[in-house]
Amino acid sequence: MKYCTQCGSEYQDGVKQCADCPGSELVDAETMRQRHIPLPGEGDTRKFVRATTADDPFTAEDYARLLQVQHIPVFVRPRRAGTVDVLTTGTLEPWWEIMVGEEYLERATQLLAREKAELDATADDAARAAEEEERETEDTPPPAGTL
């Protein structure tokens, strides 16, 4: 199938030109997606797919904000790693899914990868700083009551 890049009408592969839009291009569904042109019937039923996950709500929020700034439709969906009640096991960590409009997945993935790298770099700095601080306070006896 091919689609008109102007009106979105569907055509057989053999057709060279849209009947309604003289001079417009007919392309396949893949190309339509790459150009962010909704296919027939897809316009209003936007599908959301998971772009990445976060281990804490702050990271999730940070990711969501990053994508919003880029005008990418996004929402955060809190999840748990399993269906067992967290109170009875005490081992299950909650996590967060970053959901984006399907047609923005590729762009969102790139942006998130970059953001993640920056966050990791910051975390490394923080870890280094903490280590240095630890070395400085190594000889300090632990506060009473911790033993």
Ligand SMILES: [Zn+2]
């Ligand atoms: Zn057309």
